[in-house]
Amino acid sequence: MNNHQPIMKERAFIILTNGFKDKLFRMAKRLLVSNEEAEDATQEILLRLWRNKNKMAEYNNIEAFAMTMTKNYCYDKLKAKETKNLKIVHSNYRDERTSLQKQVEAKDSLDWVGKIMDNLPEQQRMIIQLRDIEQYNNAEVAKVLGINETAVRVALSRGRKKIREELLKKHNYGVV
Amino acid sequence: MELSNIEKLLEKYFEGETTISEEKELKVYFTRETVPSHLEKYKDLFQYFSEESTIMAAKDLKFKRNKKSKYAWVGVAASVVLIVGIFLTQPTISEPKDTFEDPEIALQETKKILNMVSKYMNEGKQELVYLNEFENTTNKLLK
Numbered sequence: 001m002n003n004h005q006p007i008m009k010e011r012a013f014i015i016l017t018n019g020f021k022d023k024l025f026r027m028a029k030r031l032l033v034s035n036e037e038a039e040d041a042t043q044e045i046l047l048r049l050w051r052n053k054n055k056m057a058e059y060n061n062i063e064a065f066a067m068t069m070t071k072n073y074c075y076d077k078l079k080a081k082e083t084k085n086l087k088i089v090h091s092n093y094r095d096e097r098t099s100l101q102k103q104v105e106a107k108d109s110l111d112w113v114g115k116i117m118d119n120l121p122e123q124q125r126m127i128i129q130l131r132d133i134e135q136y137n138n139a140e141v142a143k144v145l146g147i148n149e150t151a152v153r154v155a156l157s158r159g160r161k162k163i164r165e166e167l168l169k170k171h172n173y174g175v176v
Numbered sequence: 177m178e179l180s181n182i183e184k185l186l187e188k189y190f191e192g193e194t195t196i197s198e199e200k201e202l203k204v205y206f207t208r209e210t211v212p213s214h215l216e217k218y219k220d221l222f223q224y225f226s227e228e229s230t231i232m233a234a235k236d237l238k239f240k241r242n243k244k245s246k247y248a249w250v251g252v253a254a255s256v257v258l259i260v261g262i263f264l265t266q267p268t269i270s271e272p273k274d275t276f277e278d279p280e281i282a283l284q285e286t287k288k289i290l291n292m293v294s295k296y297m298n299e300g301k302q303e304l305v306y307l308n309e310f311e312n313t314t315n316k317l318l319k
Contacts, residue, residue: 014237025233039235046237113224132225137196157192163221164190171217 013053017046020063023134024070030129031074033118041077045069067144071126078122109170116166124159131156179212186218 024045029038045066049056059065117125123145130136130144131152138156142149185202188194194202205211206222276282 010239017237021237022232026228026231029231039233042233043235043237047239050237050239109220110224110227113220114228132199133228135196135199135229153192157190160190160192167217167221 013050016062017049017066020066021046023063024066026133027067027070027126027129028074030117030125031071031122032077037077041070041073045073061143064140064143067130068146071145075122112170113163113167116163119166120159120162124155124162127152127156128159128163132160182215186215 021042025038025042028041028045029035032038032041048069049062049066056062117128120128126145127141130141131138136144138149138152141152141156145152182202182205185194185198189199189202203222203226206215206219207226211219274282276285
């Protein structure tokens with residue numbers, strides 16, 4: 001029976017995925033914001049990879065592949081959430097939530113940067129996550145997101161400038 | 177690194193034209209203790225980036241599907257054992273055998289046993305005589 005292709009053992013799989021598991025988690029957290037949901041997303045992606053382990057040899061970059069899976073998974077989650085939120089808007093519950101959110105101000109200035117990032121469009125958020133936090137190069141970012149490198153550079157610049165703008169605003173308010 | 181150089185790098189950074197190694201230089205510069213006041217606002221940004229890269233997933237991977245199939249296997253094994261057990265313990269039906277040589281003696285023995293049974297039954301029935309009392313009273317009331 002062992003003459004067939006070698007079957008990857010759980011142990012080996014865990015060691016392999018530990019190399020990028022935290023990156024998947026951070027990416028999911030960047031998109032979904034909630035810690036719990038990001039943990040669930042990471043579990044789900046790893047389990048999907050495990051189920052397809054026999055095909056893993058075909059992918060030359062498993063990490064990039066897993067990152068793309070995470071992106072798609074989170075997009076689906078966000079889409080599902082959006083449709084749920086629409087219902088909430090109709091019954092006027094949403095207003096209350098945003099005002100509550102405003103009350104909970106960023107605790108310190110680092111949290112403030114996080115808040116600014118949460119307000120960026122998803123694609124810019126992901127590109128900054130991959131580039132500035134995970135230090136992927138533009139080619140790698142392009143591969144994960146399935147867009148070309150020029151688009152990556154343009155969105156990266158836009159996102160960074162937006163963050164700068166918000167930081168300046170906060171800085172100026174702080175002085176006045 | 178010179179201040180003018182940092183400012184140039186920052187400009188390039190916001191245009192999205194810095195290389196990964198240049199961005200590393202910026203990160204190193206802005207995580208230092210002292211930064212000129214006009215660049216102070218960028219400290220948060222680069223500090224945030226380096227801090228975020230250290231966040232780790234808290235949960236370890238659980239192979240839940242695998243565990244389920246393990247339990248399924250135990251269930252199958254248990255039911256097989258159960259079924260085999262039921263078949264093994266089922267009593268084999270034995271053919272009745274003659275225990276007497278002479279049919280005459282056999283008849284006598286059978287009669288003896290049947291007599292004994294009827295004797296005990298009658299003994300039991302004697303106790304039921306008391307029940308007639310009920311019958312008497314109801315008959316009295318009804319008539």
